[in-house]
Amino acid sequence: xxxxxxxxxxxxxxxxxxxxxxxxxxxxxxxxxxxxxxxxxxxxxxxxxxxxxxxxxxxxxxxxxxxxxxxxxxxxxxxxxxxxxxxxxxxxxxxxxxxxxxxxxxxxxxxxxxxxxxxxxxxxxxxxxxxxxxxxxxxxxxxxxxxxxxxxxxxxxxxxxxxxxxxxxxxxxxxxxxxxxxxxxxxxxxxxxxxxxxxxxxxxxxxxxxxxxxxxxxxxxxxxxxxxxxxxxxxxxxxxxxxxxxxxxxxxxxxxxxxxxxxxxxxxxxxxxxxxxxxxxxxxxxxxxxxxxx
Amino acid sequence: xxxxxxxxxxxxxxxxxxxxxxxxxxxxxxxxxxxxxxxxxxxxxxxxxxxxxxxxxxxxxxxxxxxxxxxxxxxxxxxxxxxxxxxxxxxxxxxxxxxxxxxxxxxxxxxxxxxxxxxxxxxxxxxxxxxxxxxxxxxxxxxxx
Numbered sequence: 001x002x003x004x005x006x007x008x009x010x011x012x013x014x015x016x017x018x019x020x021x022x023x024x025x026x027x028x029x030x031x032x033x034x035x036x037x038x039x040x041x042x043x044x045x046x047x048x049x050x051x052x053x054x055x056x057x058x059x060x061x062x063x064x065x066x067x068x069x070x071x072x073x074x075x076x077x078x079x080x081x082x083x084x085x086x087x088x089x090x091x092x093x094x095x096x097x098x099x100x101x102x103x104x105x106x107x108x109x110x111x112x113x114x115x116x117x118x119x120x121x122x123x124x125x126x127x128x129x130x131x132x133x134x135x136x137x138x139x140x141x142x143x144x145x146x147x148x149x150x151x152x153x154x155x156x157x158x159x160x161x162x163x164x165x166x167x168x169x170x171x172x173x174x175x176x177x178x179x180x181x182x183x184x185x186x187x188x189x190x191x192x193x194x195x196x197x198x199x200x201x202x203x204x205x206x207x208x209x210x211x212x213x214x215x216x217x218x219x220x221x222x223x224x225x226x227x228x229x230x231x232x233x234x235x236x237x238x239x240x241x242x243x244x245x246x247x248x249x250x251x252x253x254x255x256x257x258x259x260x261x262x263x264x265x266x267x268x269x270x271x272x273x274x275x276x277x278x279x280x281x282x283x284x285x286x287x288x289x290x291x292x293x294x
Numbered sequence: 295x296x297x298x299x300x301x302x303x304x305x306x307x308x309x310x311x312x313x314x315x316x317x318x319x320x321x322x323x324x325x326x327x328x329x330x331x332x333x334x335x336x337x338x339x340x341x342x343x344x345x346x347x348x349x350x351x352x353x354x355x356x357x358x359x360x361x362x363x364x365x366x367x368x369x370x371x372x373x374x375x376x377x378x379x380x381x382x383x384x385x386x387x388x389x390x391x392x393x394x395x396x397x398x399x400x401x402x403x404x405x406x407x408x409x410x411x412x413x414x415x416x417x418x419x420x421x422x423x424x425x426x427x428x429x430x431x432x433x434x435x436x437x438x439x
Contacts, residue, residue, distance in 0.1 A: 020342055091328070109324045
């Protein structure tokens with residue numbers, strides 16, 4: 001049995017150390033390992049930097065634990081494009097106190113993955129699910145308006161925003177707001193949260209049949225968290241027939257084949273010295289992908 | 295390398311820890327910061343769950359004699375004796391031997407250039423790759439300074 005197979009068996013039997021090693025193996029192995037899990041429950045949490053995603057997840061964890069769930073969090077933070085290093089600090093905000101053995105938090109550097117979401121995240125979620133984790137949360141790096149990748153891959157998506165995010169024109173703009181299943185305006189304890197939520201509700205109401213809720217919450221004092229968790233719990237897993245989601249899945253698969261291509265570094269080096277063109281590089285990658293799929 | 299920077303006990307000052315975290319990030323490492331006031335067992339759990347290769351412990355409060363050996367024992371008991379441990383902060387000369395005996399491989403005091411810490415990590419990685427003792431559970435003897 002492979003190292004990964006052994007670790008999975010040990011992790012399934014409850015060995016936490018093996019679970020931790022397994023996640024590392026998934027983040028490093030090539031080709032990317034895949035797991036079959038029927039019942040993986042995933043929530044993507046996205047939103048601008050500083051909107052309170054990690055703190056809010058910390059509050060939701062408490063509710064889930066009290067309800068008897070076991071919660072695994074994969075928390076992404078950016079990798080420096082200059083040094084290749086990272087400062088991963090999401091977990092500081094999640095567990096003020098030790099929440100026991102039913103919470104597993106792993107910090108992950110986003111690397112150079114397109115959309116900030118590594119294609120390795122999804123096998124990690126499946127492996128965690130196989131090991132009995134019933135609530136799996138993927139926290140994205142702080143995002144702007146056009147990072148859709150998480151929407152394609154998580155079963156349900158929570159968008160966290162804060163007060164004073166601009167006037168209604170901001171809420172009218174196309175983007176992640178259109179894709180979120182649940183929208184939470186955090187920091188309800190601060191002035192401006194209410195009008196921020198109202199702007200988003202107005203924007204949603206223009207598209208007639210949009211009945212998504214915009215919830216006011218405070219990760220600081222716990223206001224609205226119970227309602228938030230129950231709204232997330234009642235939201236259905238995203239439908240497979242959604243054109244946008246399929247489009248993102250396809251692009252995501254293509255991107256991951258490109259960035260994990262064995263010759264990628266060599267191709268980039270050749271591009272740097274100008275010995276090949278971008279078109280030629282694409283041709284190299286494309287033809288070898290076609291071959292490997294035949 | 296994946297490095298956890300931890301603040302154990304009741305010490306509430308973490309400027310030093312943040313400076314080191316930043317220097318390691320700029321040196322190309324993935325740094326996970328625990329935040330303030332963690333217990334030894336919480337720190338061991340974080341190192342294990344994050345599958346970190348290195349643990350840096352910052353302490354300024356004078357509690358290093360009691361907290362650091364507890365953390366080192368915890369790492370060994372948890373089966374992660376291959377973790378490389380270093381410390382920084384206000385640590386009197388007379389206590390260095392105790393920390394080395396606990397399995398700490400380097401102690402960095404005030405005024406240490408951050409390049410020293412990076413050089414230590416390079417050396418530690420080299421020792422690990424060559425199977426020389428470097429983890430908290432390995433044979434004692436070698437330490438950086």
